Amino acid sequence: MIEVQELRKRYRRRDVLDGVSFTADKGRITCLIGMNGAGKSTVLKAIMGLVPYRSGTIRIGGEPPSPAVMEKIAFIPDRLMMPGGMRVREALAWMQEHYARWNPARAEELLAFFRLDPAARIAQLSRGTEAKLNLVLGLSRDTDYVLMDEPFSGIDMLSREQIADVFTSELVERRGVLLTTHEIAEMERLIDQAVFLDQGRVVRDFDCERMREDEGKSVVDVMREVYRA
């Protein structure tokens, strides 16, 4: 379980995070939903220790973030974040070098599934291909948790469909997946838990199936309620 409690961060005289609390359970797909600038990405970066925060606590599987904990959690940022001069093969080798729980067989499998060319230079990849490689790098590690920042933004339709397949596969099974998106419509039947962020605050946090069962509302319906107000 990833627990975020009362996370606060100020940046340029604005409360980017204003007491954010939620949990993302193992074996479930949790989605942080919000407009641009709502603080979704900042939450993921704070969990990974990539941005400082003023106060609050973060626990990953019960432990505070530490180098050892970083082996248990994979972050798939909104861009590939690898040097453009590297080749696809070299990027995989780099990950394998640095992560003990790298799964080479899975990496090969995913490479084949997404039809990535190991000899291609990263700088020359299209956005869609870049996003696929990004997933390969993140999902080829045997981690308990996977964080994904806007896995669908700026990507062509065919790539989106392939990426969506990841969420219906064993790749996310038994792991805790926490992702962010600002376009929930195409994701809404894939996620278990929805957490709505607005101006640095959690405004709704619910189980999607229970919401449908109890109130007959889709995630998009709730989204309209939240942002119309």
Place this chain on the structure above:
Amino acid sequence: MMHYLKLVRMEVHRFRYVLAGLAGLTLVLQLLAVWLTTNQRLSELRESNFVDSGAQFSHSKLSFTFILYNTQFMYALPILLSILVLVLYVPGIWYRDWLGRSSFIYRLLALPMRRATLYWSKLTALLLFVFALLGLQAASLPLQWWIFRAMVPQAWQAPSYLSDIIGQNKVLQVLLPANPLDFALYYALGVLGVLVVFTAIIIERSYRGWGVLYAILYVLACTLLVVVPLPLLGTNHNAMGLYPIEVVTIALTAALLVLASAIWLGLRLLRRSISV
């Protein structure tokens, strides 16, 4: 430890073309300088020897040290260029990881290792670059000497001594001081300077906007602390009436203080405050 070695290797790999370019340029330009100068002096010597018709040989011989002394600019140019590139790469080795929308620093800071590893790997890589070029310089001197001996007839060669050779070029003199204590001092000051700049960069990367100002102030303060006692070194007469040993102690203490605080602050900010 494994992360450290792999990161050092990666940093070397990323800089390999620049390093090879600098090494090649140094090798070629210096050999060319020695060859050209030797050629020129040789023809002059031929003329004068012909005019003097072999009267006073002793004034008409060529030595390698003399050749080096006469190559100053062309010989020093690749060294100065290498220094410039390496100095620019001190901030470059950090900032390149933030460059672009797809910045590598995300991956580096998320690695399952202590962040200090990243810091030390970057310092190690820079030192490796410096000493690789220095080693090349030291190794190319005998080669240049050999070229000289091959070009100049035995009878016209005046002897040179290794210890004199380095002294002939002003830049070499600074880079490869004969006194091991000077050598240690120069390079220790160099490392200190690099670490202060590292910390300044980390301050800027942590606080951004205002961080620029903090970083500048930080560098100024460090420079003052280290530089102020220096002119007093080696003098018996100073305004405060301090003994030389006291001045040395003060200078050393100030430098060590700056060093320790640079490392402490840099690592702390890297751990807690740095931002992608």
Place this chain on the structure above:
Amino acid sequence: MTNEEGWKDVAFNSRDPVYLQVVRLFMEKLVTGRLAAGQVIPSRRELASLLKINPNTAQKAYKEMEERRLIVTEGNAPSRVTEDAGVLRGIRAALVEEAADEFIAAVRRIGMPADELIELVRRKYDERQGGGAHD
């Protein structure tokens, strides 16, 4: 059940619980004979990727179907459609009843007497049966 046909491109709505929609999909397939009694059904994983739903949802749907005795899973063997005729009959009845409920809810708003309504239904139903012969 080795082919993927009949599972791909199922359109789910996003206001009803997805796992219940999956259960309903199975019920419809059973009633229309596209799934036979005792037939092996896809694994949870396979179903999740075929229907493009989250594996947890597939798991929940299977659990629900096991509880309703639509499917049976023995040990590590793959799940199968039940062979219990009573259950299969029950599904048919349940589906028809559900359809009737929906229909009544829709026409209630218009407010038509039941007799007229039944007459209309009978006529339409016969028309369809007749028309269906062309297919």
